[in-house]
Amino acid sequence: MILILSRLRSPKFPVRNLNSLRTYYNVKRKSAKEENFLPKLIHQKIRAKGPMTVAEYMKEVLTNPVAGYYMHKDMFGDSGDFVTSPEITQMFGEIIAVWFLNEWQKMGSPRPVQIVELGPGRGTLSNDILRVFSHFKALHKASLHLVEVSPTLSDVQAKQLCIETTPSPESSAVYRRGMSRHGIPVFWHKQLEDVPHSFSLIIAHEFFDALPIHKFHKTFNGYKEVLIDIDNSEEGKEPKFRYTLARHETPMSKVLLKQDETREHVEVSPDTLAISRTICERVKQSGGIALICDYGHDGSGTDTFRAFKKHQQVDPLVMPGTADLTADVDFRLIREGGVITLGPTTQKNFLLKTGLEYRFKSLAKNIEDKQQLENLTECYNFLVDDDKMGERFKFCALFPETARKILNKVSVVGFSWGNC
Numbered sequence: 001m002i003l004i005l006s007r008l009r010s011p012k013f014p015v016r017n018l019n020s021l022r023t024y025y026n027v028k029r030k031s032a033k034e035e036n037f038l039p040k041l042i043h044q045k046i047r048a049k050g051p052m053t054v055a056e057y058m059k060e061v062l063t064n065p066v067a068g069y070y071m072h073k074d075m076f077g078d079s080g081d082f083v084t085s086p087e088i089t090q091m092f093g094e095i096i097a098v099w100f101l102n103e104w105q106k107m108g109s110p111r112p113v114q115i116v117e118l119g120p121g122r123g124t125l126s127n128d129i130l131r132v133f134s135h136f137k138a139l140h141k142a143s144l145h146l147v148e149v150s151p152t153l154s155d156v157q158a159k160q161l162c163i164e165t166t167p168s169p170e171s172s173a174v175y176r177r178g179m180s181r182h183g184i185p186v187f188w189h190k191q192l193e194d195v196p197h198s199f200s201l202i203i204a205h206e207f208f209d210a211l212p213i214h215k216f217h218k219t220f221n222g223y224k225e226v227l228i229d230i231d232n233s234e235e236g237k238e239p240k241f242r243y244t245l246a247r248h249e250t251p252m253s254k255v256l257l258k259q260d261e262t263r264e265h266v267e268v269s270p271d272t273l274a275i276s277r278t279i280c281e282r283v284k285q286s287g288g289i290a291l292i293c294d295y296g297h298d299g300s301g302t303d304t305f306r307a308f309k310k311h312q313q314v315d316p317l318v319m320p321g322t323a324d325l326t327a328d329v330d331f332r333l334i335r336e337g338g339v340i341t342l343g344p345t346t347q348k349n350f351l352l353k354t355g356l357e358y359r360f361k362s363l364a365k366n367i368e369d370k371q372q373l374e375n376l377t378e379c380y381n382f383l384v385d386d387d388k389m390g391e392r393f394k395f396c397a398l399f400p401e402t403a404r405k406i407l408n409k410v411s412v413v414g415f416s417w418g419n420c
């Protein structure tokens, strides 16, 4: 990998503007009336049908077509909510791109090749991947497929990635298509099932932690599902919500809880299970490599459901739709898909083994400006420090069984090749 990295260009200004990058996703509402749309809708739904699951709540809050958090937001503002690694520095996307190039080459660089990104945000990671692939002339017979539910973010991605795009009917498998600045076709899909079956390099960065979870709490009478109800304890104009426990066994508690479960709090995401199974099936049937990067644990995580607004952790039940909701990913669910699975390993481990320090040094030596150098160093530390993204952020890679012979000879960079 270092050999490939050493052939990358080293521009003089490799740091993305730190000030604006830390202000991600500025939510702009059109009117005060819209501001209350989601609280009112959730209030009405609970009044009509009783308390809702955390999964239903997350789905409404994040992806409701009218007012979901992800659906109608402007790119960059002065008051965003959170920051992601590709938005901090190009070094992150470069390492991911070179890792894919390296592993794909080991498999004989099958073509045609689809680069598939789930939840591409501003399109920055895909853009960095295309830039690196283009630099190494690896885009012959390639296409980019973006799985994105947000119409507003698909606009942002289109601007960042394409010379031109054209919309398709909302109901079709491809709802937008375009031509990238690097000369390959780009397709937008609402779900992974709509992406054509072909050899794919699949990347999901901070995608799975946005998927709805069911929450369970251990009581003297066994596990009960955590639900969200109306809070009538305070008078006020705004609808208020509170957690409550389901009195009886819910359908999800029957299906999702393991017999030998012991944790106090358990969170399970059926969507994570379903989408990761789809990834595994594709990797098995059509060939490919997947890299999943997210906040997560290996089945030991407990109470991780949280909300972020302007870089602060806030109450997920207050003003739904104005803060991002997230829960750590249970990588155990991803690991059970019947393909070769490596990891989860920490971001620090992955990035240092794949040459981040080398790339950092080769960029740093071209920088004369002291402030720029400080910024680059700050970005590097942000990616690998234990108390920043280094420890809590995890990487997991999926390969088809057919790649085992090759990987036995040359193991996967960034992971340990033990009893896989």
Ligand SMILES: C[S@@+](CC[C@H](N)C(=O)[O-])C[C@H]1O[C@@H](n2cnc3c(N)ncnc32)[C@H](O)[C@@H]1O
Pocket: 062, 063, 070, 084, 085, 086, 087, 118, 119, 120, 121, 122, 125, 147, 148, 149, 150, 153, 190, 204, 205, 206, 207, 210, 211
């Ligand atoms: C936390 S952002 C991550 C953005 C980007 N990957 C990054 O790291 O900068 C989550 C992304 O997933 C998208 N998303 C959330 N739920 C989705 C779903 N159910 N289907 C498709 N995309 C979804 C959001 O619109 C957004 O693009």
